[in-house]
Amino acid sequence: MAKITTIIDIGSNSMRMVVLEKSSRFAFNLINETRSRVKISEGCYENNGNLQEAPMQRAFNSLQSFLNISKALKSRKIICVATSALRDAPNAKVFLQKVKNELGLSIKVIDGVKEAYYGGVAALNLLHDNEFVTVDIGGGSTEFAFVKNRKIEKCISLNIGTVRINELFFKKNDFEAAKRYILEKLEEVLHCGYEIPNTIVGIGGTIRALSRIIMAKNSYPLDILHGFNYSTDLNMYIYDAILEAKDCLSLKSLGVKKERVDTIKEGTFIFKTILEELQIKRVITSGAGVREGIYLDDLLRNSNGIFPANFNVSVRSMLDRFEIDPKQSSYFGRNAKAIFDVLAPLHNLNEKYRQLLVIASKLHSIGTVLNFYKSNDNTFDFILNGLNYDFLHSSRVTVAHIIKFSKKSLPKRKDLKEYEQLLPDFEVMQWLSFMISLNLMINQDMSMPNVKYNLKNNKLRVCLDRPIFMIENDIDKLEIPKGLKVKIYS
Structure with a gap:
């Protein structure tokens, strides 16, 4: 594996990149993390899933900058994946071809199960817990990976996401329909044949934003998201306060960052529904997700996708x-x-x-x-x-x-x-x-x-x-x- 590797993840809402440097056989450290809210799926769910010109151009421009950073850091390997927005879009090939022709970058569109798997790989290797289900809320979809005894048992992807829910339901103020839609999709998780753990490992920007708010409300002494855990029962009132907020000013007063104001209600609505329906007692926040999972899947390809015992x-x-x-x-x-x-x-x-x-x-x-x-x-x-x-x-x-x-x-x-x-x-x-x-x-x-x-x-x-x-x-x-x-x- 290359000494310095770049992983780019094109999501429906945000595009993210990590650059990781390998220091020995299994060890590595993060040397760059960059995020751009390109909202590539903006307007697509109102237009039969088709990507719109302006969002595609934003994504293209951001990719160009990402590649400049990667080159400056002397990265020898670049893996770029795209998730829900591009796999759903009938015109995705237009964007994929433009990027390949003009930037020389091949984008791999991964399916939802693979996306869930990568999140599971990241969580089971980089968090200290034995039994949980990962939940990764994105703009177009939400992924679940059931993990038990350092093994991924089941991966599921559902068409539930902040952008999708907003365009299909929230813009119409039809919250009851949104709830019915999410509950209907969750039937696949509830009846997947595996017992639902009482712990969720939360992946993605929405869940990290919620954890930051909970940390602040509880005067938590450590300003670190990865590994932060909390009781759902004791903190559900914070979810309710976000959903009841009347405007942007109210959200900001609760601790919602400016860049999250436009999606936090949809994300909170989705996550709260999942927590209640699956009867989850504890949430562990993961700072690692699909990008780290892709890297680890490559790094540990000869080790069954997991670190050796007692390796930290x-x-x-x-x-x-x-x-x-x-x-x-x-x-x-x-x-x-x-x-x-x-x-x-x-x-x-x-x-x-x-x-x-x-x-x-x-x-x-x-x-x-x-x-x-x-x-x-x-x-x-x-x-x-x-x-x-x-x-x-x-x-x-x-x-x-x-x-x-x-x-x-x-x-x-x-x-x-x-x-x-x-x-x-x-x-x-x-x-x-x-x-x-x-x-x-x-x-x-x-x-x-x-x-x-x-x-x-x-x-x-x-x-x-x-x-x-x-x-x-x-x-x-x-x-x-x-x-x-x-x-x-x-």
Whole structure:
């Protein structure tokens, strides 16, 4: 696969592009994301599905700019797909031929099932959940992919979309007919032969816009959409407020962005109907969708479309780009496991914290690459925004805080206040802070000493293969959780 790859997705409402750079066999990072609201399907559903001249020209002009960006970034591979608007349009070939002749770009029109599949591939690889159904609301269609145990079981595409619903029903103020139309289409999902999960992974601009509003209304501390989850019951009033808004000013006062004002009611109407009809309890927001799914389908073509077990693309990508020495990172990871395991009778922490401690120990030094001074603070900020995929928000915030407090002193309650709702209990954070601090102290001269640990009567014996003055000198400065004693032997 090319080192730098461009994926372009031409939807009914928006055209989007991502440029991704491969850093190792399975790892990659985003180097550009561009969006243009060309509304290529504007007016088509009122004209027997035919694309209109002005929207086609907007799409053509945007594609030209997208290709300029891709070329400037030295992308060696471009994959361009089109979804509902072009697959429905009788005159789609006019646009496809013009783009091929004048821009040298071949556009692949994919069917709805394939579109749903790509969304499913993105969600199962880049989100941390086992059983869900993806819902991707577009301008012309809505796609569903049933995912269970890291496998896509069923893909469905329905002719429900914001532009379609607007032109067929909302312009006529016929909301009852719109509801009947959506419910009729949803029969295919309800009777597809698979049990409906109680969790939806939401893909697409409408669902991301709704999540942003919900985050703001709930004073959510982390400004990250991907992986944000919420209860439908507790937030349905926000959907109702959007649907009851009388004008653009009212929508903006609710937190609807200017570029979403013209489609947010239709999208909310569709999504609310789906949530109620399928009896969904929880929504997880995905920042990844068709574009990432196309990329992953290509990247993982020899791996059954899924990452290897225990592989985390965000951690691997960060290490590929920023780790100082792979041997040091591996040492810190192994030592973190040993420290966690020997202290398990005292801390009694869930096994998931073992993995988070290992990740934090491996990543702690990346802030040094950015700026040696205040490297822990640099890493904290970078982790919050850089662990893009396959992390719960709580896990991302926990890892960042473990690194931030990998110091000689333990965190105080006031230090954790800002992100309190996403962090584990105070005592858990103190243990994690202590364990990474001990880990870093053991190898502070970067000699990777052989070390054995023994816990007896709440006393941790740290047995080194040789005397190391820096450790012996600093161990008494290390703040230790209550009830534990630490002694160095060499």
